[in-house]
Amino acid sequence: MTTINASKNIFTLINVFHVEPKNQQELVDLLIEATEETMRNLPGFISANIHSSFDGKRVVNYAQWESKEHFEKMLYNSSAILHMKQAEKLVNSFDPIQAEVSDSISI
Amino acid sequence: MTTINASKNIFTLINVFHVEPKNQQELVDLLIEATEETMRNLPGFISANIHSSFDGKRVVNYAQWESKEHFEKMLYNSSAILHMKQAEKLVNSFDPIQAEVSDSISI
Numbered sequence A, B: 001m002t003t004i005n006a007s008k009n010i011f012t013l014i015n016v017f018h019v020e021p022k023n024q025q026e027l028v029d030l031l032i033e034a035t036e037e038t039m040r041n042l043p044g045f046i047s048a049n050i051h052s053s054f055d056g057k058r059v060v061n062y063a064q065w066e067s068k069e070h071f072e073k074m075l076y077n078s079s080a081i082l083h084m085k086q087a088e089k090l091v092n093s094f095d096p097i098q099a100e101v102s103d104s105i106s107i
Helices: A021-037 A069-074 A078-090 B021-037 B067-074 B079-090
Strands: A002-004 A011-018 A045-053 A058-065 A094-106 B001-004 B009-019 B044-053 B057-067 B090-107
Touching: A002 A045, A002 B021, A002 B067, A002 B079, A011 B067, A021 A045, A021 A078, A058 A069, A058 B009, A058 B090, A069 B009, B001 B009, B001 B044, B009 B021, B009 B067, B021 B079, B057 B067, B057 B090, B079 B090
Parallel strands: none
Antiparallel strands: A002 B001, A011 A058, A011 A094, A045 A058, A045 B090, A094 B044, B009 B057, B009 B090, B044 B057
16 A cells, blocks of 8 residues: 655655557556566565546556665666656656655545 | 555546746645645545655645545635635646546555
């Protein structure tokens, strides 16, 4: 289970992929496969949370890593590069947002 | 504490605000205030998680509601409207993504 907590000092990557609706499910499946096969086995991985927008035009991966350094090291992993290249073929554009949690308010 | 879980049937709004870096902290403060004063008291609110991008140009609110209907009802609440109008003054653009969790993979 993924948790969001402002007091945990972790690195969050919110990656917004813009897709044609016909490609949305294929990208979701590919991101899940990439996470299961590669990302989750890399040092510093905490979680990946794949979201499908109801309009069919976006996929959002809300991912957590122990640090920016762990995330950046992943970018040079050959399996991760292969998965990312496959994903790029399915998307019109993407906007990877590197962020920290400023506050988390829940009931 | 906020949790992300693909088996929970909830409504997720990932709202990406594009800002000038000089306005980022003010928007973060305003979203926290709006959540504490108004949103958290509305029916169906589950959580709001305010993120600051390291480049200063984005603020992301990862929000959870019990249903799309609860979220849409909030849009007509007069206090919520007031908070949203204040936020609009601080942002260049925003992209509210209505979504569901397709998968959540964590260590």
